[in-house]
Amino acid sequence: MATDGMILTNHDHQIRVGVLTVSDSCFRNLAEDRSGINLKDLVHDPSLLGGTISAYKIVPDEIDEIKETLIDWCDEKELNLILTTGGTGFAPRDVTPEATKEVIEREAPGMSLAMLVGSLKVTPLGMLSRPVCGIRGKTLIINLPGSKKGSQECFQFILPALPHAIDLLREAVVKVKEVPNELEDLPSPPPPPSPLPTSSPHRQTEDKGVQCEEEEEEKKDSGVASTEDSSSSHITAASIAAKVTLFSCNNDTFIHHYTLRLQSKCLEVYDFNKHPSFVSQIPDSIISRGVQVLPRDTASLSTTPSESPRAQATSRLSTASCPTPKVQSRCSSKENILRASHSAVDITKVARRHRMSPFPLTSMDKAFITVLEMTAVLGTEIINYRDGMGRVLAQDVYAKDNLPPFPASVKDGYAVRAADGPGDRFIIGESQAGEQVRKEKISFEKSTFKCEENDPYVCFQPTHTVMPGQVMRVTTGAPIPCGADAVVQVEDTELLRESEDGTEELEVRILVQARPGQDIRPIGHDIKRGECVLSKGTHMGPSEIGLLATVGVTEVEVQKFPVVAVMSTGNELLNPEDDLHPGKIRDSNRSTLLATIQEHGYPTINLGIVGDNPDDLLNALNEGISRADVIITSGGVSMGEKDYLKQVLDIDLHAQIHFGRVFMKPGLPTTFATLDMDGSRKLIFALPGNPVSAVVTCNLFVIPALRKMQGILDPRPTIIKARLSCDVKLDPRPEYHRCILTWHHQEPLPWAQSTGYTSIVIISIIVVIIITEVLLN
Known part of the structure; x- marks a missing residue:
């Protein structure tokens, strides 16, 4: 023992x-x-x-x-x-x-x-x-x-x-x-918050370290076997339902959380933005519903090399050019950071670089939760209501006036006295929507639809008063005259007499018995003056902007939008308009990431292409930090000898690197860091250079962080269940595919067809489906 x-x-x-x-x-x-x-x-x-x-x-x-x-x-x-x-x-x-x-x-x-x-x-x-x-x-x-x-x-x-x-x-x-003494007081890892994936994991090969981040990244990366492993198991699509995360170009897709149960053939839909109390019931592990089992040497999910056996084995090779993950938060001065133009990263000792990543594998759930925990909601600003699309209200909005401000007709017809009943009536005039009417205080004894006694606003009603035996012709939305208390639609009347030239109706027969208040909207029926029409935290869309216009509120206080700076790294990259040269490729990541961010309405800054040089990386990052709230990079985070980005973040910027590898496919070398500077926090997402990995990790990590920064109550992506249309070879890591959803007649679940990992396909497709686990019927 x-x-x-x-x-x-x-x-x-x-x-x-x-x-x-x-x-x-x-x-x-x-x-x-x-x-x-x-x-x-x-x-x-x-x-x-x-x-x-x-x-x-x-x-x-x-x-x-x-x-x-x-x-x-x-x-x-x-x-x-x-x-x-x-x-x-x-x-x-x-x-x-x-x-x-x-x-x-x-x-x-x-x-x-x-x-x-x-x-x-x-x-x-x-x-x-x-x-x-x-x-x-x-x-x-x-x-x-x-x-x-x-x-x-x-x-x-x-x-x-x-x-x-x-x-x-x-x-x-x-x-x-x-x-080690320093580990004795560490808290135990939290219990798994939700069920495990039911798939049988693959066998894993010996950890080789991350080799590259292009098309072969997933076959060579550390701690994970290739999906071509002969021992990989297959799951028949006809017998499974896959849990998928859905992203759509339509922002409304993110408002609702769906749960579809195949066994009971029923669909449960929860709108968490309209019912904020439901948000607390959603498990934190929305990305990979179950506990992810990592290789033994990294199963602790630690954030320091001393907690990872592999990192301990390589620690003796650590040099100034090789960063180690941070645990303590660092605060830096903006002046000191932006003043530096030359990197302190030593690029000469190539032989002493890490052969295996010093960063432990972090589970998908822990990485996602870390991003949200380190993301703060930004401040507020006053904007014109016309610019409110996609913004989140920072204050409640109250109506300035009653709607309608006068008793209004619901239909085209005749304003009548209900007590008169059916019969022949003289027409004393007409009331049309939008015409000039009398604007005065109406006697509370004479007016059928009374204004509030202390209302500083006046009632708007026609000048004529309907007496017994009389009616007034009205149009939809027109004010109801004094004396009338009901509207009879034109279909329930018969014209008895008209003027000689046919321009006026003189007498009409009412065919039905009207009841008091019939087809009339009273004052304040839709909105009462002083009523809260939009609550703090509302994510505004077209309907909310229309409501602001209705109540006359033209300026609103909203949460600020985060500004996002995007750059691509790599000596091999060219701008899309440039001609290709030997050893060069056109940069697609920057265009894709910028379009993804802009699709959600966030302002962006294009930092261009940055070479694999610590000085260039430092200067580009400094520019992004000075101009943006969030910096996104692609490339330079794997194990190549020119992958300096993590070292620049660590040595030059003193950023806190929260994780440098994630147990996911694709996107294993995804890195997340924060920099607290002069009272504000900058988020830095260093995404893999593989185009598929970059866009998947952007949707999984960056977009939820941006949504939280702008004040959205539940920034997590929508989750639905779907059936797989073909067999899938399972990987030990949570695996994310872009798919096309198809709904078949009388089937409760859609079918998800994976488009694979082809870069061209992933850029052109509109809907992103992310498969995170497979559940047997």
Whole structure:
């Protein structure tokens, strides 16, 4: 047993595991054992447990057969770990926990508790599970749920403790090392906020470090296997529904959050901007719904090299030219930063550069949450209402007048006295919308529709008063004359007499009985003077701008728009209008990123193309910092000898680099940094140079940050579910595809067709769909 202050490293011997599926239907070949097969894949995966399957069996829900198998595997086969799946619920034949209790010699309640706590964070139905964990001899037995999704989630909940527990049971001779003092007080990582992806991860190759960020980036990057790995598993599209994140050119797409449930064939739609109280109910992990399992050497998701074994191994190669991630926030003086025109990055010691990235892999969820946590809402400004499209109100807006300011007719017809009933009536004149009418205070005794007694505004009504036996012709929106209390539409009347020249109606027959108030909008019926018509935090669109015009509010206080500066880096880049030369390519990233930002209405600054030179990078960044709130770069963040951007951020600008690699595909070398300067915070997004990676990471990280800066209540992207139209080879990382959505008649879910990773396709397509997990029916 390890002593205090020690931690265990890798095992000396491979873990021998048995998977036991308990299911009547699977035993009789009436159903496929998806849970057991998936558990075998998880056990095999070197990035998870890295064990070997020494036994696999399916038994019916019979206590004796379950016990017999468990005892044989513990005593005869001497397995290190047995995972059972199924039979842990409330059904009469769910007897796996009872069989396990009769076999084990000691219980392991902590593991059972970990699975229950984790399950309850996913669904309240987790309380219906009855897992038992215990020890027989040197074998650890774990009861997992019967569903593929539930068994994988529970396996992940206990995975961090399994290697240590198994080593203790088999009394293995293990290598240990002292825990650094600075790590002893670090808080434990938070529990997973939501379910795990149900896909079977690929095998991973040995970490090679990030090699490049162009088309081959995803096959060579650190800690991740190529998607062409022969052990990669396939998921049949007909049997799955994929969780996707939808971005559209229409900003309204971001207002609503959709949840589609395939099983119940129903669609739930929540409008979080109209119901802000719902926002708190959305899980933080909106990008990759489940916990992402990283390679063991980076699973801690630390932000300092000392917490990453790989970074420790390379720390002795660190030089002034190789940055290390920061933990403490740095504040800088604008004058000192902008004064520097020469970089302090040493570019001469090429042989001493890092061979593997010093930045630990950060999970997608943690990276996304970090960006939002480090992003602050900007200040406010006064603008003309015509410029309010896409802006967020900083104050409530109140109506200056009643709407309508007078009793108005809803239809074309005749203003009548309801008490007169049907019959022949004399027409005393007409009231038309927009014509000049009397403007005076109306006697409260004489006026049918009274003004407020203390209203400083006057009532607008025609000069004539309708007496018994009389009517007045009115048009839609016209003021109602005094004495009248109803409108009869023209279809319910008959003309009796007209003038000789036919220019006037003189007498009309009312054919129906009118009721008081019929087809009349009273004063203030739509909007009352002093009423709040738009609330603080409203994201304004065409309707809101029209409402401001209606109530006469022409200047409003709104949150400021962030200004975004964009530049591309690389000695090989040319402007789009330039002719190609050997070794050169045209810069497309800058145009794509600028268009993406402008599509959402944010002002942009084009910083042009910057060469792979620390001085040029520093000067361009200084210009962006002085003129913009957010700086976006593309390229220069991988492991090439000319990739100096992270070093310039660290050494020259003293920026805080929050993460330098993200566990995602594409976009692994994505980097996010902040610079606190003279009371304001600048955000710096250093995106990969691959065109696909750049636009995907811009939509996933930059756009939500900009939306938060402008005051949008829920800046996260819309999430929907869709079916995949073709088979997908799964990757250990959350994978993001651009897709086309197609809706078929009478189907509750759309179909998502991936366009692949072709740069040309990704630039031309309008809708961006991001696949983050696959869920089995």
